[in-house]
Amino acid sequence: MSIIDKANKLRHSEKRSMERYKALTLIEPANPEYWYKFALCLFANGNNKDAWETLTNAKKLGSVDALALIDKILEKYKEESPEQASLAQRALLGAEV
Numbered sequence: 001m002s003i004i005d006k007a008n009k010l011r012h013s014e015k016r017s018m019e020r021y022k023a024l025t026l027i028e029p030a031n032p033e034y035w036y037k038f039a040l041c042l043f044a045n046g047n048n049k050d051a052w053e054t055l056t057n058a059k060k061l062g063s064v065d066a067l068a069l070i071d072k073i074l075e076k077y078k079e080e081s082p083e084q085a086s087l088a089q090r091a092l093l094g095a096e097v
Contacts, residue, residue: 017041025054032063039066 021038028034035058042051058066078085 014041014044018045030061032058032061032066035061036063036066036069 018038018041021034021041024031024034025038035054039051039054039058042048042054055066055070059070074085074088077088
């Protein structure tokens, strides 16, 4: 199998995963893990705005993984720009840094 074939297979696999988790969030909207995994697919696809909204939904539904990922991202953000991190944390968590 050539490198191009492998890349195409991986790309189609990622697309199917995203479609699957999107469908699962519609079928079972109260499941936080589906929202979390859908957010990861969106991040991997470069759709950061929708990924943040989806990750926030997962957090609101009680996903421990989503909360851990948000905390990890905010920690990294805090190192680069404390003011922006404070705004982001208030927007995501409703709290001060």
